[in-house]
Amino acid sequence: MPTEVTSSLLRELQSIVGENRVRTDDDALVQYGKDWTSAYEPKPCAIIFPGCIEEVQAIVRLARREKLSIVPSGGRTGLSGGAVATRGELILALDRMNAIGDFNPVDRTVSCGAGVITEQLQQFAEQQGLFYPVDFASSGSSQIGGNISTNAGGIKVIRYGMTREWVAGLKVVTGTGELLDLNRGLVKNNAGYDLRQLVIGAEGTLGVVVEATMRLSRPPKELAVLVLGVPDMSAIMEVLSVYQGAMDLSAFEFFSELALQKVVEHQKLQRPFDTPTDYYALIEIEVSGEADMDTAMALFEQCVETGWVLDGVVSTSIAQAAALWRLREDISETISRWTPYKNDISTLISRVPAFLLEVEAVVNEQYPDFEIIWFGHIGDGNVHLNVLKPEHLSMDEFQLRCSEVSRWVFEIVQRFGGSIAAEHGVGLLKKDYLHYSRSELEVQIMRQIKQAFDPAGIMNPGKVFDQ
Amino acid sequence: MKVLVTVKRVVDYNVKVRAKADGSDVDLNNVKMAINPFCEIAVEEAVRLKEAGTATEVVVVSVGAKQCQEQIRTALALGADRGIHVETEGAVEPLVVAKLLKGVVEKEEPRLVILGKQSIDGDNNQTGQMLGALTNMPQGTFASEVAIDGDKVNVTREVDAGMQTISLNLPAIVTSDLRLNEPRYASLPNIMKAKKKPLDVFSPADLGVEVTSHITQLSVAPPAERQAGIIVESVEQLVDKLKNEAKVIS
Numbered sequence: 001m002p003t004e005v006t007s008s009l010l011r012e013l014q015s016i017v018g019e020n021r022v023r024t025d026d027d028a029l030v031q032y033g034k035d036w037t038s039a040y041e042p043k044p045c046a047i048i049f050p051g052c053i054e055e056v057q058a059i060v061r062l063a064r065r066e067k068l069s070i071v072p073s074g075g076r077t078g079l080s081g082g083a084v085a086t087r088g089e090l091i092l093a094l095d096r097m098n099a100i101g102d103f104n105p106v107d108r109t110v111s112c113g114a115g116v117i118t119e120q121l122q123q124f125a126e127q128q129g130l131f132y133p134v135d136f137a138s139s140g141s142s143q144i145g146g147n148i149s150t151n152a153g154g155i156k157v158i159r160y161g162m163t164r165e166w167v168a169g170l171k172v173v174t175g176t177g178e179l180l181d182l183n184r185g186l187v188k189n190n191a192g193y194d195l196r197q198l199v200i201g202a203e204g205t206l207g208v209v210v211e212a213t214m215r216l217s218r219p220p221k222e223l224a225v226l227v228l229g230v231p232d233m234s235a236i237m238e239v240l241s242v243y244q245g246a247m248d249l250s251a252f253e254f255f256s257e258l259a260l261q262k263v264v265e266h267q268k269l270q271r272p273f274d275t276p277t278d279y280y281a282l283i284e285i286e287v288s289g290e291a292d293m294d295t296a297m298a299l300f301e302q303c304v305e306t307g308w309v310l311d312g313v314v315s316t317s318i319a320q321a322a323a324l325w326r327l328r329e330d331i332s333e334t335i336s337r338w339t340p341y342k343n344d345i346s347t348l349i350s351r352v353p354a355f356l357l358e359v360e361a362v363v364n365e366q367y368p369d370f371e372i373i374w375f376g377h378i379g380d381g382n383v384h385l386n387v388l389k390p391e392h393l394s395m396d397e398f399q400l401r402c403s404e405v406s407r408w409v410f411e412i413v414q415r416f417g418g419s420i421a422a423e424h425g426v427g428l429l430k431k432d433y434l435h436y437s438r439s440e441l442e443v444q445i446m447r448q449i450k451q452a453f454d455p456a457g458i459m460n461p462g463k464v465f466d467q
Numbered sequence: 468m469k470v471l472v473t474v475k476r477v478v479d480y481n482v483k484v485r486a487k488a489d490g491s492d493v494d495l496n497n498v499k500m501a502i503n504p505f506c507e508i509a510v511e512e513a514v515r516l517k518e519a520g521t522a523t524e525v526v527v528v529s530v531g532a533k534q535c536q537e538q539i540r541t542a543l544a545l546g547a548d549r550g551i552h553v554e555t556e557g558a559v560e561p562l563v564v565a566k567l568l569k570g571v572v573e574k575e576e577p578r579l580v581i582l583g584k585q586s587i588d589g590d591n592n593q594t595g596q597m598l599g600a601l602t603n604m605p606q607g608t609f610a611s612e613v614a615i616d617g618d619k620v621n622v623t624r625e626v627d628a629g630m631q632t633i634s635l636n637l638p639a640i641v642t643s644d645l646r647l648n649e650p651r652y653a654s655l656p657n658i659m660k661a662k663k664k665p666l667d668v669f670s671p672a673d674l675g676v677e678v679t680s681h682i683t684q685l686s687v688a689p690p691a692e693r694q695a696g697i698i699v700e701s702v703e704q705l706v707d708k709l710k711n712e713a714k715v716i717s
Contacts, residue, residue: 222499226655273654300655313652318481320652333512373526 005045005090006087009066012050013090019271021096032091035076035083036138037429038339039399044071044085051096052170053179053210063073063090063344064456071460072204074114074146077138079342080427082463089457089460093209094145096379101211109168109182109185112212121214122143131219133160135249137329145209148361151201153423155329156284159250160217162423163200166305169213174206185213187319193342198449200337203425204460206453220250222287225321226296228303228312229277230254233353235308240349240379242299242308247292251284252379253328259335259373263327272324275311280329281378284321331375338388339395340373341402343409347418349381355368355416360386362408367401382422385409401408410436426464468615468637470522471566471577472513473508474542476535477588493588493687502538505583507545511650512613513581514546522579528556528571530564543661544653550666551575553674554657560682561645563588563641565597572602572675577638579620584609584642595642603639605635611646633686637678 005013005024013022023032027141029076033042045068050056063070069089076083087090097113100120104110107132112121118132125132134147136154147150147163148170151347161266169185182196201207230236240435257278264271270278287293297315305311317322324350346354356374357377363372369390376383387405389398410420414436421437434443450467453459456467478484478493479501487494502510510532516522527547529535532555539550585592591683599606607613609624611630613619620639623632625646671678699705708717 202658221497221604228651228655270649270651271654297655297659301659304656315660316503317507318479318499318652319504324652436628 004088008377009068009275010046012062013059016062017048017050017055021051023049032076033085034091035078035081035427036364037079037081037084037427040081040428041085042085043088045088047091047093047372049093049096051341054172054177056092056173056175056208056210058096058291059090059092060173060175060458062173062421063065063458064177066176067456067457067458068173069461072145072149072172072206074115074143074149075141076146077140077142077209078146078427079344079424080151080421080429082145082425082427084459086428087462091131092206093433094143094210097145097210097265098102098143101394103128104185107168108216109187109213111211112144113211114143114148114209116144117150118142118144118147125216126219129219130216130218132166132214134163134166134215135413137332142172144214147201147205148200148209148265149214150425152421153377153380155251155253156381157377157423158252164197167196167200167212168215170199170209171211172207172421173200173210175456175459175467176279179210180207180345185232203427205450205464207459217467220286223250223298224287224293225324226281226283226285226300227272227311227324227327228281228283228300229273229275230279230308231277231310231312233279233356234379236279237343237350238306238308239281239283239303242303243285243296246295246299247285248269248448249283249379251282251377252284253376254383255280255282255331255375257371258332258371260327261303261373262373263330266337267326267330269323269326269330272313272327273311277310279374280327282324284325284467293306295392314449326374331373335386335388336374338371339398339400340388341405341414343385343406343420344382344422344424345409345413345420346380346422347413347416349379351416352378352381352383355412355418356383358394358412359409363387363405365407369404377423381418408434413437428463431465468516468522469524469526469575470513470516471526471528471572471580472506472509472542472547473580473594474510474527474529474535474538475503475515475586476500476531477503477584477586477590480504480587485649486689490686490688492684493675499535500534500537502541503583503588505585505643505645507588507650508584508647509581509641510542510545511545512641513579513645513649515575515648516545516579516613516615517548519647526551526575526577526598527570528553530559530567531619532556539666540658540661541653541679543666545651545659546657548662549664552668553670554670555678558680558684559678560680561591561593562597563676563678564594564602567671568594568598568673569601570676571669572598572604573675579615579637580604580640581613581639582642583642587641595640599640602624602640604640605636606640606642607635608642609644610641611644613641613647615630637716648674 073093094115098115101111372387373386477501525547527542528551582595612623
């Protein structure tokens, strides 16, 4: 495959979108060629910026004729290399298709171009007195098309589910350049297979998501954030079950003392309370009146009496709620200076404590010089394992040893029936480990599905699995 | 040393407030309320004085409707020892609040009164100063540092030219600025303990004050909406617009 685009092909691409909308300069190639992973060297042949669905179709048809692979590109905030172009692919950037279209207040849906930024949709919803609940640290840069292609999760999954729950309709350009108009916003539609669900989370391997009809929700009333100090992992699960049994939680997150220490030190934040505990639970609740707060207090008392909770604080203003959230949300950014090896794994919620103990035992035994930082959306069974690079190790040596860690960890994931890619997707990063979570038959059927959508194999090839 | 600290219940400062449709007032329906941020800093300072052994008792007072007991309870959870609620109806202006506080000061005889420098709803920045005039106590406003020194309190103030440190004879009045401290979170065990702390309720009549009004609010309107920006096609067009439309260059 060429890493440079021939001048005749360049002219043809330009004739579709306009001269200024195909870029081949080095800056753009690097910027658009990678996502938030740093392990891959970007090497696309060009970046093209279509402005409408017809242009996307024309580009895909041309690419098919020229046997040129396409990497669909949104905000590129992914963490698995799904939007990385390393093999001379053409990057199809949806940035310009960022219009918010028809809003339907009765159905509570709105149509969005694939390039609409998540925050843009959140703000639009707010202006209508509604709420788009999928939220994560990168919502200021990530795009709806990318959210759909990765089925993005984030911090409110426990209450609102993943992006999948909010996609009411989808327009997709397949690998043949044809347009699929899937589900058209319907709530009920059992007329055959739901192809929409196949495209969601397919990481661009089946086609390009060009437009989506997104559902909106009623906004929550007042939100309060609690941070509780918890002695061990099994107590965290008890606290989860106590609170979940009595209240609507919109988030249940956890992080370890080491994570808190690093965040407090580097982000200059205030510790929630002085008592150090091994783990912390962050709980977000919707407060409709005084009764809800009383319930939260009574549950806290109950957890203290049983020894599951040692101390805790609650936000009394929106600013405090945001400051408490930073203790959890700033972890990724804080630890990035140690170029951590990251894993995004999940298991059944009930099996999380046993699972963490096993992983920790293995890492401690095999790599006593590694610092481990745990955090995650424990309310949905998803934890992020982060191993910090010790200073005395070179990057190469560290990565080598971490890939050994991966195998150990993924074997445990497999034994627990969990997933090696909980919310970040497979991309390039997890491709070699897919078999720990998926059977051979499953992967074979995935290949056949890809064949049906993309017979020439030009849509983001080499991601998720090899053809 | 007894310290009296004041708190006001206001709209949470992160809430985007809206004017009522008839323009008569700000719409407070279903809006998150919180302690005025400057008052929260005042409470934190009082509690720190107690933790340092300088203050022996911290009394928190709030003037307003029944619901402001919620903010008194929060202050009690942050470490104040007991609460006083002066229950009033409708909006009370700074002079009335200052008169009511004077009544509380006469009852409690604190050595130090700490107030927020202003509330974020009225933005008047008057109550502390008026209380100083009414009680004839010295005042240190816009404090960024407070240090008790025997019978005196040294207050470092943020003024236009920089920092100014003044020494006041106790009893004195201090109003807090933003940099005085960073308030702590309300701990859940302390919120529970706060429920059992004493809270007395007085009416203006109990304090011998008649609530009068000198100010009539005529209307409340939202700020003018900002127009959306445009993307210009070329540098020439930008220069042309700067010259002929914005008239910022010639």
